[in-house]
Amino acid sequence: MKTLIVYFSFSGNNELLAKDVAKDLEADLLQITEPKKRGIFRIMLDMLFNRFPKINELNILWDEYHHIVLMAPIWNYIIAHPMKTFIKKSKEDLKNYSFITLCSGRDTQKEKIAAQLEKLARYEPKVIIEFETRTFITPEQESKGAYKVTQEDLTRLKKADAYHNFLETYITKKETA
Numbered sequence: 578m579k580t581l582i583v584y585f586s587f588s589g590n591n592e593l594l595a596k597d598v599a600k601d602l603e604a605d606l607l608q609i610t611e612p613k614k615r616g617i618f619r620i621m622l623d624m625l626f627n628r629f630p631k632i633n634e635l636n637i638l639w640d641e642y643h644h645i646v647l648m649a650p651i652w653n654y655i656i657a658h659p660m661k662t663f664i665k666k667s668k669e670d671l672k673n674y675s676f677i678t679l680c681s682g683r684d685t686q687k688e689k690i691a692a693q694l695e696k697l698a699r700y701e702p703k704v705i706i707e708f709e710t711r712t713f714i715t716p717e718q719e720s721k722g723a724y725k726v727t728q729e730d731l732t733r734l735k736k737a738d739a740y741h742n743f744l745e746t747y748i749t750k751k752e753t754a
């Protein structure tokens with residue numbers, strides 16, 4: 578049994594993280610893509626109207642995986658809308674899953690993510706992890722707009738206890754499965 582990572586990324590941060598975590602967990606990796614090109618204007622409209630945008634079909638052999646890891650950015654406290662569409666569509670199959678985001682970081686955001694997952698999915702996530710860029714970038718860097726994480730940033734972020742515990746749990750499960 579294996580782990581599958583399903584990710585969505587607009588500006589590349591969650592993609593970089595997803596590829597890294599896939600190596601750590603020796604997981605398969607699938608990207609959520611959309612038939613329509615996305616720009617900041619579509620993000621704004623999705624946020625404004627709480628939309629579920631169309632995504633391209635992903636053919637997942639659910640029985641092959643014991644754990645699914647979802648990864649996406651957060652937009653105005655909301656899980657990026659293409660990921661919301663995926664979760665809604667896959668709610669019956671998302672039994673043993675976790676949610677990880679690489680985001681700027683805001684207070685009380687984790688509770689809001691948990692509440693959204695409770696509404697969208699049938700089952701509760703095993704783990705929610707927020708990797709927050711606000712923990713290491715300066716307010717000046719933040720004010721310049723979307724921050725692009727580097728491999729060094731990821732190495733630093735992944736030192737978090739929450740991620741160590743996560744790896745311990747899921748690498749062990751993989752070996753014993």
Ligand SMILES: Cc1cc2nc3c(=O)[nH]c(=O)nc-3n(C[C@H](O)[C@H](O)[C@H](O)COP(=O)(O)O)c2cc1C
Pocket residue numbers: 585586587588589590591592620649650651652653654655679680681682683686723724
């Ligand atoms: C329109 C917009 C709204 C955002 N809102 C939030 C937010 O509410 N909370 C947060 O932590 N980060 C927020 N961010 C920051 C992104 O989550 C962060 O830049 C993320 O790393 C981008 O991931 P990506 O490069 O994979 O698309 C926002 C970014 C954009 C573009």
